[in-house]
Amino acid sequence: MAIKAYDLADAVSYHEGAFPPKSLDYERLLGPLEEAAASLARYDAKISGMVNGELFLAPLRRQDAVTSSRMEGTISTIEDLYRLEAEEDSGSTDLYRDARHDDIETYLYSRALRSAQDALAEGMPLGEHLIRSAHQQLLSAGRGARKRPGSYKIEQNYIGDERRGKIYYVPIAPEQLEPAMAALVQFINTSETRPLIRTALAHVEFEALHPFEDGNGRIGRMLITLMLWRLGVLSQPNFFVSGYFETHKDEYVERMRAVSAEGDWTGWVIFFLQAMHEQATVNIQTADAIFKLHSGMRERFREVLNSQFHDQALDFVFASPVFRNDRFVERSGIPATTARLLSRRLVDAGLLRTLQPAAGRRAALYAFDPLLDLLRV
């Protein structure tokens, strides 16, 4: 947020010189650490064991984009997000002109997270370049484009309530940011602190630095997923963390504040571990539910379509639960005439909802509600 005549009476400032903390109360951390590690291992085993895991991970990634963006006041639904993707996929040239700002931001979050995951998987180090590239993508269009995408702040920023004119937190000054970011990245990559605790400490430090003019909350939460993979807690760079933080937002912010105000690093780490534990459990349940839906729908599609191509049709609507019919015809791997017939059958059976009927050269836009309903958060 930018500065006007703000009330700084309750503001806490950056904990200069205190990162990384000299000590933590490991006795209090041990139980939560074991619980979080066990749940994450269960989640990882589940995802790694799935054939065609991306089919189940992609919806979780979209859900995280909706939740993480919503924490910062950006309101989109999962359907809005998929709809924007469908428009992009159908080659829309006016994608950003016609879409709502909130939907653009959520869409960019999802895309930035995906690219960062790909970059890491291809061997890019988890460093400032990757962080700035993710930021560049996150703010590449819409409201964010004016907020220095890909570059660090050059003015002091604040965390607060703009409407009430209150500042709660004063992050590090821009002149001190460069060495602090370098220290953070070094800590992420070389510290001997246990991976889950290291991730917890890195997240709060990143937020306390607030290195960018905008987008710090979202980039900081992406960083958690990327670290968990890089540090070997997960075997794939896929874990979605925002749900717990959104439902416990007051405590999330309060625990961070207590780090700078009272040096309570242990309290923050315990909260973070609890978040990882609970979110892993929720993610397992969601992945299971998607998996179950997929199996159940296999039967329905077989009955309704009465075609050797029922599995291709099913995998297509799972990967793109909002889509233009011409994309289905081109991409599902089903011969064109049959594909047209099959989508009509799915509409007639109530499995696809028509969002926009075909008009002129524009193909119809369909939604696959069973998956969208399951993902609504």
Ligand SMILES: Nc1ncnc2c1ncn2[C@@H]1O[C@H](COP(=O)(O)OP(=O)(O)OP(=O)(O)O)[C@@H](O)[C@H]1O
């Ligand atoms: N006291 C605090 N200390 C450190 N970090 C905090 C504190 N309070 C909030 N945060 C973090 O700051 C984020 C929100 O900051 P802000 O409103 O400035 O966001 P931003 O930079 O505009 O980015 P985004 O739009 O992604 O949130 C929160 O989601 C949280 O991660």
